[in-house]
Each structure stands twice: as C-alpha cells, then as structure tokens.
Amino acid sequence: MADATEKPEGDRPPLTAERVAELDLEQALIDLEIANARVIDLTSRLTSMSAEVLRLRAEVGNLQLVRSLDQSDAVRLQEETAALRSQLAAVQRPLVYRVARRLGRARTQLVRR
Amino acid sequence: MSARVLLGVTVTAADSPADLLGSVRRLAATGAPADLLVLDDSSDAEASAEVAHQCQVSGVLYHRAPRRLGRTRAANLALRAAATHGYDHAVLLLGETLAAAGVVDGLTAAAESTGAAVVMAWSSTADDYGLGIENATRYLNHHSAVDQVGASLSSNFGDVVFDVPSAAAPCVLVPTRAVRELGLLDPVFADYGSGLTDWSLRARSHGWRVCLAPGTFVLDAGSRANGTGPDSPAAQGTALVDLRYPQFRDQLVAFRSSGLIAAARIGASRRMVLDGARTNGYTLEVGWVASALPRGNAVRCRVTPDAPGVVTCELSGFAFTFGFTEGADPAEVVEDFFGTEPVSVATDEDREVAPPFAGRVGRDDDRLAYPARI
Numbered sequence: 001m002a003d004a005t006e007k008p009e010g011d012r013p014p015l016t017a018e019r020v021a022e023l024d025l026e027q028a029l030i031d032l033e034i035a036n037a038r039v040i041d042l043t044s045r046l047t048s049m050s051a052e053v054l055r056l057r058a059e060v061g062n063l064q065l066v067r068s069l070d071q072s073d074a075v076r077l078q079e080e081t082a083a084l085r086s087q088l089a090a091v092q093r094p095l096v097y098r099v100a101r102r103l104g105r106a107r108t109q110l111v112r113r
Numbered sequence: 114m115s116a117r118v119l120l121g122v123t124v125t126a127a128d129s130p131a132d133l134l135g136s137v138r139r140l141a142a143t144g145a146p147a148d149l150l151v152l153d154d155s156s157d158a159e160a161s162a163e164v165a166h167q168c169q170v171s172g173v174l175y176h177r178a179p180r181r182l183g184r185t186r187a188a189n190l191a192l193r194a195a196a197t198h199g200y201d202h203a204v205l206l207l208g209e210t211l212a213a214a215g216v217v218d219g220l221t222a223a224a225e226s227t228g229a230a231v232v233m234a235w236s237s238t239a240d241d242y243g244l245g246i247e248n249a250t251r252y253l254n255h256h257s258a259v260d261q262v263g264a265s266l267s268s269n270f271g272d273v274v275f276d277v278p279s280a281a282a283p284c285v286l287v288p289t290r291a292v293r294e295l296g297l298l299d300p301v302f303a304d305y306g307s308g309l310t311d312w313s314l315r316a317r318s319h320g321w322r323v324c325l326a327p328g329t330f331v332l333d334a335g336s337r338a339n340g341t342g343p344d345s346p347a348a349q350g351t352a353l354v355d356l357r358y359p360q361f362r363d364q365l366v367a368f369r370s371s372g373l374i375a376a377a378r379i380g381a382s383r384r385m386v387l388d389g390a391r392t393n394g395y396t397l398e399v400g401w402v403a404s405a406l407p408r409g410n411a412v413r414c415r416v417t418p419d420a421p422g423v424v425t426c427e428l429s430g431f432a433f434t435f436g437f438t439e440g441a442d443p444a445e446v447v448e449d450f451f452g453t454e455p456v457s458v459a460t461d462e463d464r465e466v467a468p469p470f471a472g473r474v475g476r477d478d479d480r481l482a483y484p485a486r487i
Contacts, residue, residue: 015119015198020150020176023193031186031300038301 116201116221118147118286121191123184124164124208125154135256136211147204147217150194152187153177184305189297196289203287207305209335210236210283211256213263219329220286223274230291230321231313232274233282234329235266235381237430241369242277242325243333244378246430250334253429262385262429263330269384270328275373277325278364280313281306284331295319307350314358327377382433386412387451389428394456397447411456416443424450 013019091097122136151168153161153175161177168175182190188205195203202224204217216234223232233242237249246253253259295316302308313323341347354361389395395412401419412428424447426433437446448454 013198015148015150015174015194017174017176019198020174020190020194023197024176024178024182024190027186027189027193027297035300 116225117199118202118204118217118221119150119191119195119198119200120147120204120206120217121150121152121188121194122206122208123152123154123187123191125184136208148200149173150191151175152182152190154182154184154187156181183300183303185298185302185308186300188305188308189300192287192289192292192297195287196292200289203289203292205285205287205309206331207283207333207335209333211253211259211332211334212284213266213330213332214260215263215267216284216329216331217286219267219272219326220284222272223324223326223329224286224288226272227274227322227324229274229324230287230295230316230319231280231309231323232286233277233280233325234284234286234331235325235327236282236284236331236333238283238333240281241365242282242374244330244381249332249430251430253332254334258429259330259332261388262332265384265388266330266381267328268388269380270326270377273327275325275327275377277323278317278361278368279310280323281310282325282331283333283335284329285309291316291321295321301353302350303346304350307347307354311350311354311357314354314361318358327381379433382431385431386426386428386433390426390451390453394453395426395447395451397444397455397458399443399458399460412451414447414455 151164151173153164154177155161155164165175165177176190178187178190184207191205192203194200202221204220206212212234220232220234223229236243237246237253239245239247253262295312298305298308298312300308302311317323386395389410389412393410393412395414398413398415401417410428412426414424414426416424422436422439424435424437424443426435426447435450437443444455444458
C-alpha cells in the first residue's frame with residue numbers, strides 16, 4: 001500500500017533510479033507479507049470448507065438412503081394393496097355371495113317401509 | 114501551477130525495442146508535461162540493455178527489477194513512485210501503445226474536472242470501451258497517423274468525459290490522491306487488465322468516478338501474450354472480479370445497452386472521414402468490385418448496387434455510413450456531405466453518373482473488360 005502521509009514538497013527526495021529500486025524492494029516485501037497472510041487465511045478457509053463439504057456429503061448420503069427406503073416401502077404397499085383387491089374380487093365373484101347381498105338389500109328396504 | 118505527472122511505461126518481452134524507443138524518445142521530445150519512467154519487465158537481457166542505453170541517452174528514468182514483476186506489479190511501482198514523490202497524477206502506459214500528442218494534457222484536464230479515480234484514454238481496441246478500429250496497426254503504424262486521429266477526436270469531443278463501469282485500457286491516468294485513499298492494484302491479478310478492472314471497481318465502491326476521455330487517443334499495437342483460454346490469467350482474473358463484484362457483469366450489460374460507446378464511435382468515424390477529406394480529398398467508387406488501386410490518404414467512398422441507398426466512407430480503419438433517398442444521385446449526395454468534389458470517380462461497369470463527374474470517370478487500370486460480378 002502507498003504511504004498514508006504526503007511530505008511537503010521541499011522534503012520529498014527526487015525520483016531517481018536508485019529510489020525506484022528501493023521502492024521496488026519495499027513493495028516486494030509488502031507484497032510478500034500480504035501474500036503470506038492470504039495463504040494462511042485461505043488455508044484456514046479451505047480447511048473449514050472441506051469439513052463442511054464432508055458434512056454435507058454425509059447428509060446427502062443419508063437423505064438418499066432415507067429416500068430409497070421410502071421408495072421401497074411405497075412399492076411394497078402398492079403390492080399389498082393390489083393383493084387385497086384381488087382377494088376381495090375373489091370373494092365377491094361367487095353366485096352365493098351375490099344372492100346373499102341382494103337378499104340383504106331387500107330386507108333393508110322392507111324394514112325402512 | 115500545472116499538475117505534475119509521472120508517465121510510467123511498462124515494457125515486456127512482447128514489445129519491440131525499436132518501437133518502444135521511438136515512442137519514448139517522442140514522448141521525451143514533445144515536451145509533454147510529464148516525467149518519464151520506463152519499467153522494463155522484459156526477460157530479454159540484450160533488448161533490455163539496449164533500452165537502458167537509449168533511455169540514458171534520452172535522459173529518461175529507467176528501472177529493471179532483478180526478477181520479473183508482471184505488468185500489475187510494475188504498474189504498482191509507478192503508482193507508488195508517483196504517490197510518494199509529489200506527483201499529482203500517474204499515467205500508466207503499456208509499452209506497445211502509441212499515444213497521440215496531447216494525451217497527457219487531455220487526461221489531466223479530464224481528471225481535474227471530474228475528480229475521477231481513473232481516466233482512460235480512448236484506445237483502438239475492440240472491447241467494450243474501445244474505438245473498435247479494424248486492422249488498426251495496419252493503418253495507423255506511424256506516429257503522424259496516430260496524431261491525426263488524436264487531433265480529430267480532440268476537435269470532435271473536446272473535454273467531454275463519459276462515466277463507465279470499469280477501467281480497462283492500455284493508457285490510464287490515476288490521480289495520486291486516489292492511490293493514497295484506495296491503495297494499489299491487487300498483485301493477485303497476473304492479468305493487468307483484470308487488475309485494473311478490480312481497482313476501478315474498488316474505487317467506485319468508495320464513491321469515486323471512473324471515466325473515459327474520448328478526446329484522447331492511443332493505438333494498442335500489442336498482442337495478448339497471456340492467452341484467452343479457461344486457465345489463462347485473464348480468465349482467472351475475470352473469475353476473481355466476478356467473485357468480488359457479483360453485480361459488475363449486469364452493470365456492463367446495462368452500459369452496453371445504453372449505446373453510448375456505439376454512438377461515440379459513429380461520431381468519431383464521421384469526424385475522421387470529414388477531416389480526412391478536407392486534408393487529402395476523397396474518392397468515389399460505384400459498383401460491386403472494390404478498387405485495389407492505392408489512393409494515398411484520401412477517404413474512400415463506396416456505393417454498391419447491393420445497398421443502393423447507402424454510402425460507406427472509409428479511412429484508416431474508420432468507416433462511416435450514411436444513407437440517401439432512392440433516386441438521388443450518389444455523387445451529389447457525397448459532394449453535399451463533404452462540401453467538395455471528389456478527387457476521382459470510378460465505376461466497374463458502364464453506369465450513368467452525374468454530368469459534372471462524367472468527364473472524370475474512367476476505368477481503373479486493374480479492371481478488365483468483363484462483368485465484375487459473377
């Protein structure tokens with residue numbers, strides 16, 4: 001960074017090649033200091049972010065597992081429902097069952113009158 | 114009291130020592146109100162020795178770091194030198210750039226009138242802020258041609274200044290008080306253009322203005338040695354700028370849609386062809402096939418049957434187009450525009466031209482007696 005204060009014009013040294021070389025060295029040292037600080041800061045942030053990535057990966061894996069379990073449960077329930085429906089249809093198909101159901105409805109209507 | 118300006122010229126391995134030395138000598142000899150500092154970042158020791166010798170002969174301050182700095186850090190050195198040694202402004206100029214006479218004056222006036230953190234000279238590049246001159250180095254390969262463009266732009270735009278979203282140009286002026294408040298370019302940017310863009314956005318975030326002075330001109334004659342691939346310094350710099358300033362790209366899109374630079378380019382081209390015609394005259398060509406004969410520095414005006422209501426005037430990479438109503442005589446329209454008669458009129462086939470020009474119409478020597486169009 002540049003100097004924060006400005007010297008009076010009479011105190012300012014003239015700009016010479018030697019002075020430019022001095023400024024080059026000073027700035028290089030400043031740049032090195034800042035670069036080192038950035039490396040430390042970025043390393044810390046990288047470590048934190050890596051831990052966060054691992055945690056998020058585990059969470060995603062768990063959510064995927066729960067989702068897959070839910071999907072298998074849903075498939076099983078569908079199959080059970082289909083089996084029960086076919087059983088019900090099998091019960092309702094015989095003539096004896098149908099005649100008994102009609103007699104039951106007729107009785108209900110007579111009771112209402 | 115006039116402002117003290119330090120002109121920092123950054124030289125890299127891609128620069129031609131002969132061109133650079135010519136440019137530096139010219140800057141030193143024209144009495145530009147600036148102290149010169151040549152920062153040699155080239156890895157070619159032999160070329161550097163030659164540059165150093167010529168700078169010593171010309172009385173120009175020269176510095177070559179023991180190790181390559183890169184353009185961004187070299188620019189920081191110029192800014193730091195200016196800020197710590199009583200200069201009011203620092204002008205950062207890339208070595209492969211030819212600056213028109215009066216650039217430093219124009220940029221200084223713009224900076225002091227606007228209080229901007231950075232003022233760009235209008236360059237020949239085809240980016241968002243440049244003039245977009247095609248084949249600029251082919252036409253403007255000498256200082257006299259560059260000065261002519263600079264004079265035309267200065268007369269056309271005067272001290273007009275445009276506010277722009279960011280700075281990215283081969284020649285910029287930075288007031289040292291901006292450097293003292295905002296600091297230097299971030300050396301994390303290996304690409305100088307990205308570093309300058311980042312610095313200008315930092316300036317804007319602190320309330321400073323970033324401006325373009327269209328009345329000043331520089332020719333960018335350099336090659337982009339850094340490359341443009343996804344792993345190039347430019348691409349990495351762009352990614353970092355986008356990370357720091359997420360709204361910048363939208364601001365750039367909005368600026369493009371304003372049409373400010375496009376309109377300014379048209380104005381510049383119009384001025385160039387008018388000044389060129391006033392100085393060297395103009396030629397009129399009517400037909401499909403463009404003439405291959407050299408016409409010196411005259412403006413070249415063409416009317417093609419494909420676009421019967423349009424006249425295209427070209428000079429040194431500038432092209433200005435204007436239309437005329439159907440049935441009007443193109444020769445009269447062009448004469449009205451320029452205010453003078455053409456130097457010559459040529460057609461590729463027998464065409465009716467206005468009687469005043471009939472006597473000056475003739476076939477060019479390079480045309481053969483068969484239809485020009487397939």
